[in-house]
Amino acid sequence: NAGVTQTPKFQVLKTGQSMTLQCAQDMNHEYMSWYRQDPGMGLRLIHYSVGAGITDQGEVPNGYNVSRSTTEDFPLRLLSAAPSQTSVYFCASSYSLGTEGNTIYFGEGSWLTVV
Amino acid sequence: AQTVTQSQPEMSVQEAETVTLSCTYDTSESDYYLFWYKQPPSRQMILVIRQEAYKQQNATENRFSVNFQKAAKSFSLKISDSQLGDAAMYFCAYRSSGANSKLTFGKGITLSVRP
Numbered sequence: 001n002a003g004v005t006q007t008p009k010f011q012v013l014k015t016g017q018s019m020t021l022q023c024a025q026d027m028n029h030e031y032m033s034w035y036r037q038d039p040g041m042g043l044r045l046i047h048y049s050v051g052a053g054i055t056d057q058g059e060v061p062n063g064y065n066v067s068r069s070t071t072e073d074f075p076l077r078l079l080s081a082a083p084s085q086t087s088v089y090f091c092a093s094s095y096s097l098g099t100e101g102n103t104i105y106f107g108e109g110s111w112l113t114v115v
Numbered sequence: 116a117q118t119v120t121q122s123q124p125e126m127s128v129q130e131a132e133t134v135t136l137s138c139t140y141d142t143s144e145s146d147y148y149l150f151w152y153k154q155p156p157s158r159q160m161i162l163v164i165r166q167e168a169y170k171q172q173n174a175t176e177n178r179f180s181v182n183f184q185k186a187a188k189s190f191s192l193k194i195s196d197s198q199l200g201d202a203a204m205y206f207c208a209y210r211s212s213g214a215n216s217k218l219t220f221g222k223g224i225t226l227s228v229r230p
Binding site: 033037040041042043044045048058088090092103104105106108109111 | 124148150152157158159160162165206210217218220221222223
């Protein structure tokens with residue numbers, strides 16, 4: 001059981017470049033989300049999805065796009081990377097209803113540096 | 116909007132001793148879930164313990180237990196018989212019981228364990 005899988009684990013980008021962080025889960029979770037973690041800020045929600053074809057903005061959505069074409073995958077796109085997007089990114093998923101107490105499961109994180 | 120506050124940025128404990136990590140939250144809801152996540156240096160987010168607000172009994176997982184005070188909106192984590200492997204950052208998190216609700220994190224506390 002792979003759980004939540006994120007790729008790549010490490011990435012260095014130049015300012016203005018674009019890239020996609022991949023996220024896949026094999027638990028048939030309806031709910032998927034992306035967080036970023038910065039020092040002293042905890043984890044902040046970027047975008048989330050409650051099912052295939054449905055996405056919505058979180059707390060810090062600017063500079064990021066998402067799509068949800070399948071239940072399993074939820075990629076995060078940086079269209080024009082900026083140094084302020086240097087962070088650790090986490091993909092997370094859960095069942096949408098009260099199964100297992102709404103526990104959210106996390107991927108291992110993706111370290112992104114924008115120079 | 117819900118908020119989660121972890122007022123202590125750092126704590127230290129002697130190996131084999133007990134330590135309590137504090138967390139308070141603000142919500143107008145009556146039904147919700149509370150979590151403690153552990154983040155070791157690898158940055159992986161590991162679920163430590165979960166508490167359902169409708170349950171009066173405090174959750175326990177081996178050496179980890181919580182003191183859930185619903186009226187005071189307090190959710191502290193007690194680690195007994197601390198081990199070197201407990202050294203990590205710990206995040207308190209809140210999730211409402213509604214379908215597809217987001218997870219709101221505190222800013223975290225860094226726990227060090229002295230041998």
